[in-house]
Each structure stands twice: as structure tokens, then as C-alpha cells.
Amino acid sequence: xxxxxxxxxxxxNFGGISAVDGVSFDVREGEILGLIGPNGCGxxxxxxxxxxxxxxxxxxxxxxGKVVTGLRPSELNKLGVxxxxxxxxxxxxxxxxxxxxxxxxxxxxxxxSRLVGRSDAGLTDxxxxxxxxxxxxxxxxxxxxxxxxGQQKLLDAAMAFMGGPRLVLLDEPAGGVNPSMLADxxxxxxxxxxxxxATFVVIEHNMEFVMSLCSRVMVMAEGKVLAMGRxxxxxxxxxxIEAYLGH
Amino acid sequence: xxxxxxxxxxxxxxxxxxxxxxxxxxxxxxGLFILSQWAVMTIAAMGLxxxxxxxxxxxxxxxxxxxxxxxxxxxMTTHGWPLPAAIVVAIVLSFAxxxxxxxxxxxxxxxxxxxxxxxxxxxxxxxxxxESWLTGGIYGISNIPRPHIFGLATNKPxxxxxVCLGSLAIVSLAVWWLIRSPWGRAFMALRExxxxxxxxGVDTRRxxxxxxxxxxxxxxxxxxxxxxxxxxxxxxxxxxxLSLDLLMMVIVGGAGFYFGPFLGAMIxxxxxxxxxxxxxxxxxxxxVAVMLLLIWSPTGILGIxxxxxxARRTRAASALRAVAKSRLETAQ
Numbered sequence: 130x131x132x133x134x135x136x137x138x139x140x141x142n143f144g145g146i147s148a149v150d151g152v153s154f155d156v157r158e159g160e161i162l163g164l165i166g167p168n169g170c171g172x173x174x175x176x177x178x179x180x181x182x183x184x185x186x187x188x189x190x191x192x193x194g195k196v197v198t199g200l201r202p203s204e205l206n207k208l209g210v211x212x213x214x215x216x217x218x219x220x221x222x223x224x225x226x227x228x229x230x231x232x233x234x235x236x237x238x239x240x241x242s243r244l245v246g247r248s249d250a251g252l253t254d255x256x257x258x259x260x261x262x263x264x265x266x267x268x269x270x271x272x273x274x275x276x277x278x279g280q281q282k283l284l285d286a287a288m289a290f291m292g293g294p295r296l297v298l299l300d301e302p303a304g305g306v307n308p309s310m311l312a313d314x315x316x317x318x319x320x321x322x323x324x325x326x327a328t329f330v331v332i333e334h335n336m337e338f339v340m341s342l343c344s345r346v347m348v349m350a351e352g353k354v355l356a357m358g359r360x361x362x363x364x365x366x367x368x369x370i371e372a373y374l375g376h
Numbered sequence: 377x378x379x380x381x382x383x384x385x386x387x388x389x390x391x392x393x394x395x396x397x398x399x400x401x402x403x404x405x406x407g408l409f410i411l412s413q414w415a416v417m418t419i420a421a422m423g424l425x426x427x428x429x430x431x432x433x434x435x436x437x438x439x440x441x442x443x444x445x446x447x448x449x450x451x452m453t454t455h456g457w458p459l460p461a462a463i464v465v466a467i468v469l470s471f472a473x474x475x476x477x478x479x480x481x482x483x484x485x486x487x488x489x490x491x492x493x494x495x496x497x498x499x500x501x502x503x504x505x506x507e508s509w510l511t512g513g514i515y516g517i518s519n520i521p522r523p524h525i526f527g528l529a530t531n532k533p534x535x536x537x538x539v540c541l542g543s544l545a546i547v548s549l550a551v552w553w554l555i556r557s558p559w560g561r562a563f564m565a566l567r568e569x570x571x572x573x574x575x576x577g578v579d580t581r582r583x584x585x586x587x588x589x590x591x592x593x594x595x596x597x598x599x600x601x602x603x604x605x606x607x608x609x610x611x612x613x614x615x616x617x618l619s620l621d622l623l624m625m626v627i628v629g630g631a632g633f634y635f636g637p638f639l640g641a642m643i644x645x646x647x648x649x650x651x652x653x654x655x656x657x658x659x660x661x662x663x664v665a666v667m668l669l670l671i672w673s674p675t676g677i678l679g680i681x682x683x684x685x686x687a688r689r690t691r692a693a694s695a696l697r698a699v700a701k702s703r704l705e706t707a708q
Contacts, residue, residue, distance in 0.1 A: 180575065182575075201574070201579075202574040202575050203573075203574050203575075203576075203578055203579045203580065206574075214571075214575075218569055218571060219569070219572070220565055220569055220572065221568060221569075222568060223564060223565075223568065230561065231561045231565055231573075232576045234558040234562070235576065235577035235578050235579070236577060237558075240582070243557065243558040244554070244558075244559050245557075246557075246558075248556045248558070249558075250558045291576075292576065
């Protein structure tokens with residue numbers, strides 16, 4: 130399997146603090162890579178550096194072998210890299226369907242065709258399919274801001290998939306989601322991973338979720354990679370137990 | 377507005393349009409001037425509503441763009457150019473200047489952006505006043521001709537009112553198309569959550585600049601109609617207070633609502649006239665009315681309607697739930 134994403138020696142300093150301190154790893158095509166570690170160990174900062182939301186202080190990010198370090202988030206998204214956020218990030222006043230159309234529209238045509246073309250950019254059916262897939266049917270015309278926390282989390286994930294991404298970085302998708310909805314979410318992620326051959330990187334604190342979903346797990350501590358391997362290997366690693374999992 | 381049935385909405389719209397065409401036919405010169413001014417200010421406010429209401433970019437410079445459009449039209453038409461050509465130049469010029477003014481918005485937001493645009497507003501005023509070789513300085517430009525449209529002279533107030541109303545109709549259709557296109561959705565995304573928008577491929581830089589440029593271009597259109605409406609312009613009407621007036625029209629009408637600028641401009645232009653019978657008190661009453669409205673509904677007049685509709689939907693939904701529940705109970 131070839132690497133979709135190669136991250137080499139990424140560093141990010143905030144003043145004197147080194148939030149990410151020389152992280153290197155690669156993500157193979159079609160895999161689900163878990164990213165775990167204590168709060169403040171640099172997981173989200175690493176995501177933001179990869180996705181162009183922060184400019185790394187050093188290092189290189191390659192997508193399909195091409196250097197993409199320093200590209201803007203919108204440019205990366207057009208190259209097929211999508212994400213979800215740790216905190217809720219939907220468009221509260223737009224309906225669920227409009228949120229999803231928005232999530233896909235920039236992948237259709239160009240600026241000019243989006244101005245003169247159809248108002249839904251031809252995405253109403255795709256949006257409704259996604260709504261059905263994430264079991265949000267009864268909420269299609271509700272403003273996204275009126276949904277429950279868990280429903281907004283599902284919508285956030287659904288939005289990340291509208292552009293048909295090859296690589297999705299999910300930042301704590303399970304946080305604040307109730308157990309039955311979480312099982313649903315996991316099913317959906319596995320289905321998209323298998324059917325669309327989409328590659329995922331998942332930050333998560335819910336160990337059960339990570340261990341059952343991911344093919345490999347990377348553990349970070351204090352801005353560095355502590356361990357990388359199969360879930361069962363990582364779980365037994367003494368350094369990981371010491372830093373994160375606890376005895 | 378989604379609570380109304382569609383045929384009712386269409387009938388209401390046609391009635392308003394018919395009234396705007398027919399009723400002013402026996403208005404006097406002053407009444408027609410006020411109504412034309414309403415149409416012109418609505419165009420400018422629609423531009424600001426696009427920049428501020430939909431795309432969420434604060435601007436205190438819309439009045440300056442009305443000025444740019446007005447001077448472009450005044451200078452060109454007094455040198456023998458036809459008004460349509462002047463309108464095109466006004467659009468291109470204010471679009472370009474608006475685009476450039478959008479750059480600060482890529483770095484600063486909210487009050488900071490308000491100050492940047494306020495400084496621009498002052499700068500534009502100083503150019504209108506001091507560059508007398510071009511603008512006539514404090515003496516302004518007089519004898520601005522009104523156009524001939526398809527060979528018909530529009531010197532008289534009624535024909536020129538129809539020019540303003542027709543322009544408003546064209547702008548309204550264009551703006552309606554724009555906000556329901558994917559561009560409109562992207563503008564709202566800038567307002568609601570630019571961080572999320574970026575990560576979904578929305579080129580926030582380009583859309584921010586576009587929001588400024590298109591909004592400013594509509595200010596330019598309004599200006600290019602304002603010059604032949606008053607037939608005399610000097611720098612004073614285009615100072616900061618016009619920008620503030622336009623901002624108030626957008627806020628009072630309801631920022632981010634399509635019909636907000638129509639209502640806002642109606643209140644800003646017509647309400648002071650209706651209150652004139654109170655003589656010396658009319659501006660005070662006007663100010664108090666605006667304050668009370670905004671305390672009652674910070675989202676403007678259309679915000680009230682929106683809340684009412686939302687409440688009605690909620691009531692309808694809970695009634696349905698109650699029926700479903702009682703049926704369940706009877707079934708048991």
C-alpha cells in the first residue's frame with residue numbers, strides 16, 4: 130500500500146513552547162490511523178499544521194508524493210483532504226441540507242459556473258443521500274444550530290464527506306456523542322472507508338472506539354511520537370501505559 | 377417569510393410592484409423626488425446588505441461608493457456621455473476600489489474593519505472636496521443632465537422616477553439571483569463560520585473580496601442614479617453620515633434578509649417626511665422610533681417577522697406531536 134500522506138519532521142513553536150516537536154509518520158492508502166495522547170500533547174496542532182490552518186515552523190507535508198506544506202486549507206480541501214473539528218463547526222443558520230450542499234459546492238465547476246449555474250450546484254440529491262446515510266432525515270430543513278450536540282457532530286462528519294475526499298482528518302468525532310449514536314457513527318465511518326476507499330486519521334480519547342476502529346495507532350506525548358503500531362501492540366507498550374493509558 | 381403560501385407571496389409582490397408604478401402617477405414633484413430617493417438608497421443598501429448582512433463584513437464606506445458613482449456619472453454626463461455608459465464606468469470603478477478595500481478584511485474583522493473602512497470613507501470625502509480640477513471641489517458639479525431612454529426624455533420627475541424604479545428592479549433581480557446561487561451560500565458561510573468554510577474548500581479570500589467588490593459596485597450604481605436625480609452634487613451628501621445612514625437602513629430593515637434594505641430605506645427616507653407634521657420634533661421622534669425598534673428587535677423589522685414565523689412553526693409542530701401522543705395513548 131502506498132502512502133497517501135507523508136509527514137516529515139513537522140515542528141510548531143508558539144513563542145518558547147514547542148507544541149509539535151519533529152513529528153514524522155505516514156498514512157497508508159485505505160487505512161484508519163488512530164492518533165491518541167494526553168491533552169495538550171500536540172495532536173490538534175499537528176492536524177492544523179497538516180491542513181494549512183497553521184504554518185509549521187519546520188518540516189514537510191506530502192500528499193500523494195507532492196509537497197503541500199503551506200497550501201491554504203481551501204486549496205488542500207480541493208486536493209481531496211477534508212476534516213472535522215473538535216468543537217462544533219457547522220453553519221448554525223443554514224438548514225442541514227444547505228450545510229451539506231455548501232460542503233460540496235466548491236468541488237463542482239468553477240467560480241463562474243457557480244454564479245450562473247443551479248442554485249444547489251446539482252447537489253440536492255447527494256446531500257439527501259448523505260442525510261439518509263447519517264440518519265438525519267427528519268432534520269433536513271431544520272437550521273443546523275437547532276440540532277442536538279450529537280446530531281451536530283454527525284452533521285459535521287457528514288459535511289467532511291460531501292466533497293468525496295480521499296483523506297479525512299477527524300478531530301475527536303466521538304466526543305460528547307451518546308453510545309448508540311457512537312455505534313452508528315462508527316458503522317458509517319467503516320462503511321465509507323470500505324466502499325469509497327477513503328483514508329482516515331482519527332484523534333480520539335475514547336479508547337474502545339479507537340481500538341475497534343483503527344488499523345494502526347500513533348501515540349503522541351509532549352509534541353513527539355511515543356509509539357506507533359497495531360492497537361494491541363500499542364496498548365501493551367509500557368511507555369504508552371506510563372504516559373497516557375495509566376495502570 | 378417561508379410561512380406564507382407561495383401564490384399569496386406572488387400576489388403580494390405583484391400588488392406592491394403595481395402600486396409602485398401606478399400610485400405615484402399623481403404625486404407632486406416633491407413626492408416623486410422622495411420616492412426616487414427611496415429607490416436609489418435601496419440599491420445602495422442592498423449592496424451593503426450583501427457585504428454586511430450576508431457576508432458578515434462590516435463596512436462604513438458604502439456612502440463613499442455612492443459618492444464615487446455619483447461623481448463618475450456627474451463628470452461623464454456633463455461631458456456629453458450617455459448615462460448608461462456612466463453607470464458602467466461607475467460599476468467598474470467602485471467594483472475595483474471595493475475589491476482593494478476588501479484586502480484589509482482579510483486581516484482584520486469587526487470593529488477593526490469598521491475603522492479601516494471609516495478611514496477610507498474620510499479619504500474619499502477629502503478627494504471629492506479637494507481635487508477641484510476633477511470634482512469641482514466645494515462648488516460641486518451642477519446642471520447634471522437626465523438621460524434619454526429609448527429616445528424618451530426623463531427630465532420630468534415621473535419619467536425619472538421610473539428610471540430609478542426600473543434600475544431597482546434590475547438590481548433586485550440580480551441580487552436575488554446572486555444570494556440564491558452557490559455564491560450566496562458561500563457569503564453566508566463567511567459570516568457564519570469562516571474557519572469551517574475554508575476547510576470545505578471555500579476560497580474565503582476570494583469570496584471576501586467579491587463580497588466587498590459587488591456590494592461596493594451597487595453603491596456605485598446608486599450614486600450614478602443619485603447624480604441625475606438631484607442634478608447637482610457636492611461632497612457633503614457623501615460624507616460619513618451617508619455611510620452611517622445606509623448602515624442603519626440595513627440594520628433596521630433586517631441585516632441578511634433579502635427585503636431588509638427595502639424596508640430600511642423606506643424608514644430612513646420616508647419616515648422623517650411623514651413625521652414632518654410634528655415640525656421641530658420630527659428628527660427626535662425619528663431617532664426615538666429607531667432606538668425603540670432596535671431594543672425591541674435587534675435583528676430589525678424582518679427579524680420580528682422571522683421570530684413570529686419560527687414561533688408559529690414551533691406551535692404547529694408541538695400541536696402535531698400532541699395529536700400523535702394522544703393517538704398513541706388511545707391506542708393503548
